[in-house]
Amino acid sequence: MTGALLFDMDGTLIDSEPMWHEEMRALARQHRIVWTAEDAHWTTGRPMAEWAARMRERGMALDGETIIATVAQAVAERVREDVPWLPGSLALLERVGADGIPAALVTNASRANARALLDSAPAGALRFAITRDDVQRDKPDPEPYATAMHRLGADASACIAFEDSGPGARSATAAGAQLWFLTTQLIESPVPAARTFGTLADVDHGELFAALG
Template sequence: MTAALLFDMDGTLIDSEPIWHEQMRAFAREHRIEWTAEDAHWTTGRPMVEWADRMRERGVQMEPASIIEAIAGSVADLVREDVPWLPGSRALLARVAAAGIPAALITNASGANARAMLDVAPEGALRFAVSADDVERSKPDPEPYAQAIRRLGADASACIAFEDSGSGARAAVAAGARLWFLTTQLTESPVPAERTIGTLADITADELFAALA
């Protein structure tokens, strides 16, 4: 069976959730709407159109796509300027690239955010990204993972997916992948996970490659 690695982005490879939350708050202040810490927490792992719709309900006079473009663009620029790598993630990606193991990025963020991640990742680590711009249904629907597995030419049951959110975990499992869950956002996965780790620093590349084989 052909195996591959499937990486979520926010909360898995990089600690960008605080950047998203701050840019949402800045946007809300600019448009004079309420956007609380509870609202920010609610957005984690959700399709972007859901929080854009909530902002419109609060009074933002813009189309959802324009709201997303404004906030996601700011986040992408900030990530490129100073990558908030989570412990172990960049080093692991470098080993994946050196070993030539097929890997892809699967995210509910926009294409701009995905491209920013591909730009800063070690060369050859991530072959492509599947973002919200590439699918009709984002996580928790399995479509993003199914598309990535198909494009990699891999067998779903031989793939390991790294996720930190409930919606992402559900999407990976529904697509048939093996789930390794990171507790950067939640204390445990809402669906059965093969392994649970704190960050990617908690595993070695050799350990991962052995599990993949």
């Protein structure tokens, strides 16, 4: 069987969730709608269309895609300026790239956000990204992970997916991948996980690569 590594982006590889929350609140202030810290936290891991719809319900006059594009572009620019790598993520990606292990990014974020990360990642570490622009149904649907595994030519049961959110964890397991959950956002996975870690710094590279076969 052919295995592969699949990485979520926000909260898994980089600490960009605070950026998303800040840019959402900045847009809300600009358009004079209520958007609290609790609203921002609710968006973590959810499809962008859901929080854009909630903003419109609060009275924002922009259409959903414009809301998403505005916030996503602002976050992408910030990431390009200074990538907020989470502990262990850069070292693991360097090892993945050096060893030629098949790996891809799987995110509910936009293609612009994924490109900002791909351009900063170690050479050869991430072969491509599956984003909201590449699928019809975002996480928690299995489509994003299933699409990535198909493109990599990998067997689902031999793949390991790193996730930190409920929707992401459900998407990965529904697609048949082995879930290694990171507690950067939640204290535990909402679905059974094969392994649980604080960050990627806690992952033993030897154990990980052995699990890939």
